[in-house]
Amino acid sequence: xxxxxxxxxxxxxxxxxxxxxxxxxxxxxxxxxxxxxxxxxxxxxxxxxxxxxxxxxxxxxxxxxxxxxxxxxxxxxxxxxxxxxxxxxxxxxxxxxxxxxxxxxxxxxxxxxxxxxxxxxxxxxxxxxxxxxxxxxxxxxxxxxxxxxxxxxxxxxxxxxxxxxxxxxxxxxxxxxxxxxxxxxxxxxxxxxxxxxxxxxxxxxxxxxxxxxxxxxxxxxxxxxxxxxxxxxxxxxxxxxxxxxxxxxxxxxxxxxxxxxxxxxxxxxxxxxxxxxxxxxxxxxxxxxxxxxxxxxxxxxxxxxxxxxxxxxxxxxxxxxxxxxxxxxxxxxxxxxxxxx
Amino acid sequence: xxxxxxxxxxxxxxxxxxxxxxxxxxxxxxxxxxxxxxxxxxxxxxxxxxxxxxxxxxxxxxxxxxxxxxxxxxxxxxxxxxxxxxxxxxxxxxxxxxxxxxxxxxxxxxxxxxxxxxxxxxxxxxxxxxxxxxxxxxxxxxxxxxxxxxxxxxxxxxxxxxxxxxxxxxxxxxxxxxxxxxxxxxxxxxxxxxxxxxxxxxxxxxxxxxxxxxxxxxxxxxxxxxxxxxxxxxxxxxxxxxxxxxxxxxxxxxxxxxxxxxxxxxxxxxxxxxxxxxxxxxxxxxxxxxxxxxxxxxxxxxxxxxxxxxxxxxxxxxxxxxxxxxxxxxxxxxxxxxxxx
Numbered sequence: 001x002x003x004x005x006x007x008x009x010x011x012x013x014x015x016x017x018x019x020x021x022x023x024x025x026x027x028x029x030x031x032x033x034x035x036x037x038x039x040x041x042x043x044x045x046x047x048x049x050x051x052x053x054x055x056x057x058x059x060x061x062x063x064x065x066x067x068x069x070x071x072x073x074x075x076x077x078x079x080x081x082x083x084x085x086x087x088x089x090x091x092x093x094x095x096x097x098x099x100x101x102x103x104x105x106x107x108x109x110x111x112x113x114x115x116x117x118x119x120x121x122x123x124x125x126x127x128x129x130x131x132x133x134x135x136x137x138x139x140x141x142x143x144x145x146x147x148x149x150x151x152x153x154x155x156x157x158x159x160x161x162x163x164x165x166x167x168x169x170x171x172x173x174x175x176x177x178x179x180x181x182x183x184x185x186x187x188x189x190x191x192x193x194x195x196x197x198x199x200x201x202x203x204x205x206x207x208x209x210x211x212x213x214x215x216x217x218x219x220x221x222x223x224x225x226x227x228x229x230x231x232x233x234x235x236x237x238x239x240x241x242x243x244x245x246x247x248x249x250x251x252x253x254x255x256x257x258x259x260x261x262x263x264x265x266x267x268x269x270x271x272x273x274x275x276x277x278x279x280x281x282x283x284x285x286x287x288x289x290x291x292x293x294x295x296x297x298x299x300x301x302x303x304x305x306x307x308x309x310x311x312x313x314x315x316x317x318x319x320x321x322x323x324x325x326x327x328x329x330x331x332x333x334x335x336x337x338x339x340x341x
Numbered sequence: 342x343x344x345x346x347x348x349x350x351x352x353x354x355x356x357x358x359x360x361x362x363x364x365x366x367x368x369x370x371x372x373x374x375x376x377x378x379x380x381x382x383x384x385x386x387x388x389x390x391x392x393x394x395x396x397x398x399x400x401x402x403x404x405x406x407x408x409x410x411x412x413x414x415x416x417x418x419x420x421x422x423x424x425x426x427x428x429x430x431x432x433x434x435x436x437x438x439x440x441x442x443x444x445x446x447x448x449x450x451x452x453x454x455x456x457x458x459x460x461x462x463x464x465x466x467x468x469x470x471x472x473x474x475x476x477x478x479x480x481x482x483x484x485x486x487x488x489x490x491x492x493x494x495x496x497x498x499x500x501x502x503x504x505x506x507x508x509x510x511x512x513x514x515x516x517x518x519x520x521x522x523x524x525x526x527x528x529x530x531x532x533x534x535x536x537x538x539x540x541x542x543x544x545x546x547x548x549x550x551x552x553x554x555x556x557x558x559x560x561x562x563x564x565x566x567x568x569x570x571x572x573x574x575x576x577x578x579x580x581x582x583x584x585x586x587x588x589x590x591x592x593x594x595x596x597x598x599x600x601x602x603x604x605x606x607x608x609x610x611x612x613x614x615x616x617x618x619x620x621x622x623x624x625x626x627x628x629x630x631x632x633x634x635x636x637x638x639x640x641x642x643x644x645x646x647x648x649x650x651x652x653x654x655x656x657x658x659x660x661x662x663x664x665x666x667x668x669x670x671x672x673x674x675x676x677x678x679x680x681x682x
Contacts, residue, residue: 099597
């Protein structure tokens with residue numbers, strides 16, 4: 001098949017690779033009908049996840065049609081249209097049972113989402129069926145559910161957002177914007193988005209942000225402190241993963257707050273003394289997408305959320321490299337990829 | 342007055358110091374009828390909280406009789422018997438309102454608990470009245486409420502202990518033992534205490550520990566893993582504050598667990614990658630004693646908890662230095678101090 005492959009920092013190609021195959025009896029092969037590029041793909045693209053010794057497929061967000069299933073797959077058959085959570089899971093192990101499907105003991109991660117076909121481990125546990133193939137208008141929302149919307153939701157749940165909360169959202173990428181949307185649905189009274197980009201600010205406001213802070217670092221903290229009468233935020237969504245973002249997250253957290261982290265941490269040093277003296281907690285991690293998918297799918301189909309607005313560029317799959325460049329240079333918030341014939 | 346003073350690492354004396362005075366109209370002066378030595382006093386005693394430039398009073402756990410109140414104190418008068426939470430608070434500020442009285446914006450810490458008199462800031466918010474002077478049999482429990490019992494309780498609450506939980510308690514000092522007791526009252530089904538000392542193991546079992554692990558480090562982790570069928574603990578109470586204890590706490594935490602930390606962190610490096618990949622949270626900090634005191638006092642008076650069992654040595658106040666040495670050398674779990682005439 002043809003797939004997106006990464007060959008080194010900044011080197012994304014669309015190449016011919018072996019077809020994925022049913023390797024375990026619980027596997028399924030999905031023909032990809034829509035995929036996209038994740039902010040976390042950029043860590044690899046920028047060489048910040050260690051060296052890339054040999055070319056490999058990349059991409060973990062996709063929806064598609066079941067092409068083939070292994071002999072132990074019971075709930076899905078060829079032809080079913082499905083959402084593929086980026087972290088696959090059996091949905092029955094002890095970790096799945098407590099809602100941490102992202103740490104499933106039989107879990108795997110979608111490895112060729114930006115391709116013609118993807119292998120899905122633990123298909124019965126991982127996949128969620130949808131009615132038919134989403135149309136072009138619905139596809140972006142469906143794609144967002146497979147990662148960024150569920151991840152923003154996880155940030156809000158982990159941070160303990162509840163009705164009446166004052167929430168700060170650090171990060172104005174697709175996940176941060178989805179975090180704003182999640183906080184809004186969960187009943188937050190005040191949602192303060194930290195964003196310097198006019199296009200992202202617009203989406204944040206459309207998603208429910210009541211305030212936007214364009215400053216960074218100490219100035220952002222001062223601005224948020226003023227907005228909240230000196231109290232700061234009850235719940236903070238950390239949707240970046242850098243040390244600066246994490247520091248800002250803790251700096252805008254009030255005593256007793258929780259920082260919900262979903263940005264994969266890179267070079268982060270936690271302010272443990274402040275956490276201890278102010279009782280500021282840290283929760284979250286890799287989002288258990290499968291846990292939230294049914295609820296988020298319902299919210300989407302009911303029209304209560306439209307997570308697809310985070311996509312501002314759509315490209316055919318064979319131009320995926322342009323998509324990476326656009327996101328890396330922050331010319332695009334998030335890039336959707338359409339199948340090529 | 343005569344008070345316990347620290348002059349340098351290992352140098353505890355009982356000396357003459359100026360009487361505490363009403364410095365703010367919300368202050369009270371309490372004549373100490375019982376006090377004790379805290380595990381956290383040992384950080385100072387061991388020189389691990391930085392240099393001690395000049396002699397100062399030490400001790401933050403006491404109960405007593407109100408001697409004098411400032412003109413703005415409304416709820417207490419001379420002669421009232423009171424519990425003095427180690428962290429004083431107005432109990433009305435935004436932080437107090439969300440249950441973090443230990444980060445009260447007008448807060449202070451009891452500074453001369455191991456003395457004849459102690460000043461209490463924000464007396465109306467801080468103090469909790471008891472019926473008369475506790476007798477000798479009740480005094481240890483009352484003393485435990487002013488810090489260690491409330492701190493162990495905070496660890497359990499922060500870790501999210503609930504009915505049916507499997508709980509691991511790291512640390513067999515007075516706080517860890519109180520954490521076991523708290524987990525038991527909160528309905529934990531299984532409570533695994535990590536303890537190498539027979540006397541502490543006995544108290545842990547009396548407080549509700551269903552299992553005791555005497556191993557340390559990796560062996561302790563392996564033992565706990567076996568006890569829990571490979572799943573590990575739903576909630577972990579970290580009651581020490583060293584790097585090794587924190588590492589053990591995270592190592593015995595299952596995916597989705599929360600580590601409730603109440604040991605003041607010293608030289609701790611958090612396993613952030615594991616926290617992220619397994620969604621293991623960290624919560625807790627300095628215990629908001631005042632928040633829990635009414636409930637814990639009721640539980641004690643109803644005979645449902647007896648936190649006083651953590652005291653195994655009682656000394657007159659002028660022999661306080663012996664008490665520090667006994668706790669430092671782990672010959673005593675916790676030392677109570679009685680007034681001298």
